[in-house]
Amino acid sequence: MSTAHGARARARIEVTAAIKDEARRQLAAEGAARLSLRAVARELGMVSSALYRYFPSRDDLLTALIIDAYDSLGESAEAAHDDTADPFERWIAVCEAVRGWALEHPHEYALIYGSPVPGYTAPDTTVPAAARVGLLLIGIARDAHQGPGLARPSLPDGLRSEAERMAVDFAPDVPLEVVTALVAAWAQLYGLVSFEVFGQFNRMVEDREAFFRHAVGQLARGVGLMPGPA
Amino acid sequence: MSTAHGARARARIEVTAAIKDEARRQLAAEGAARLSLRAVARELGMVSSALYRYFPSRDDLLTALIIDAYDSLGESAEAAHDDTADPFERWIAVCEAVRGWALEHPHEYALIYGSPVPGYTAPDTTVPAAARVGLLLIGIARDAHQGPGLARPSLPDGLRSEAERMAVDFAPDVPLEVVTALVAAWAQLYGLVSFEVFGQFNRMVEDREAFFRHAVGQLARGVGLMPGPA
DNA sequence: TGTACATCAGTGAACGCGCGTTCACTGATGTAC
DNA sequence: TGTACATCAGTGAACGCGCGTTCACTGATGTAC
Secondary structure, three states: OOOOOOHHHHHHHHHHHHHHHHHHHHHHHHOHHHOOHHHHHHHHOOOHHHHHHOOOOHHHHHHHHHHHHHHHHHHHHHHHOOOOOOHHHHHHHHHHHHHHHHHHOHHHHHHHHOOOOOOOOOOHHHHHHHOHHHHHHHHHHHHHHHOOOOOOOOOOHHHHHHHHHHHHHHOOOOOHHHHHHHHHHHHHHHHHHHHHHOOOOOOOOOOHHHHHHHHHHHHHHHOOOOOOOO | OOOOOOHHHHHHHHHHHHHHHHHHHHHHHHOHHHOOHHHHHHHHOOOHHHHHHOOOOHHHHHHHHHHHHHHHHHHHHHHHOOOOOOHHHHHHHHHHHHHHHHHHOHHHHHHHHOOOOOOOOOOHHHHHHHOHHHHHHHHHHHHHHHOOOOOOOOOOHHHHHHHHHHHHHHOOOOOHHHHHHHHHHHHHHHHHHHHHHOOOOOOOOOOHHHHHHHHHHHHHHHOOOOOOOO
């Protein structure tokens, strides 16, 4: 077993990072489906078989990129989040961080929130990284509704048991009426971001920043983060 | 020029349809990025070069599939839409038709609303087909707000000029306060559908039908399709 | 109605390319004693 | 501190595969007169 600080170990970390960086560059240029081990190796001045010392297959490289993308997005969102601020402000900040990251990294965004890559299914290793933004949103809703004074959205009878299960599974301490609204708002947030990143707003929305800000403000209302009727 | 009803003309229509059908089948099996002219030809018992009599290139075949997908989705939505019904009911019906179509045709859905295919940009020919669902939603909002009695969403000052431009461009006769809310709801609808189709709701939402119905009901409120405060 | 010519669908071979993965190997770095 | 052995990164050739597109061709279908 090699020493954690041997030259070999350091080199391994560096080369692994270089491979991922180059792969990310190709992702940005060509998209996930055209990501090729051979092209990555070529660009790094290595022979393609050398990459197999670092990633056992192309899919493993893809998985590493996916986890990195989720983590990078999660970090942006967490950095934008000030948990001493007003819940509504926190909500807006997280949403804008997601949008900003997506616009800066459109292909990495497509990798994690676009069409699934055919023939590839993400292993469970990706789950913790994928959950980071969701956990932030859950935390905001929890904090907001711990105090008094905020109206809650309505919860139809048909969704009550669904909401109970969700609360137990991943959103304890969030009022039942809020849980399903929160999941819906989460999906809707990505609808707004995807339409902008994937070009569906072309020749349609011009002041995207203002449009987005207003739309996620309305989403916050739907989750009961504003005074007044939800 | 050939007679519209000659055997040759009929054969051409049939073969063109057969090519598209087989291409759709491969789309469903492999995704757009792996759609291959050679594989389509092989499956049809033709030689690959023969396809060039029907589509000048792979991208043209893709374009045809994209237009067909938009049209198929648009038809489903239009068929589900009863323009004598209550606006709220019409809204729900169209949203559910979109969801239903997407779940039945996940790869065609990914083709039009997933990550863009790298190296491919859709020509303007796709625009009319792509607009069909949007036009339905615009029509519903227009009809609903022509009568009195429905409260309108708020429109912040910063979005007024944006809303005016949108109204002129594609939504005349829709109140300004409703236009931006409508565009946002449109994007959010696809956020809900995409998350379900692309598997983001796995181990999260179980009663998807009920969840969706409630969520798009809330969207309808945001566009002011329900009595009471928007 | 019959003939001469034009149109067009489909063939088969070829071009040039890129891909993921395996394998036996060399030589440098690290480890145990 | 020096030596013998084990580990591991990287090489280079090869396997077997698939792709989009072009081109000269054959033979059947359609058209004009």
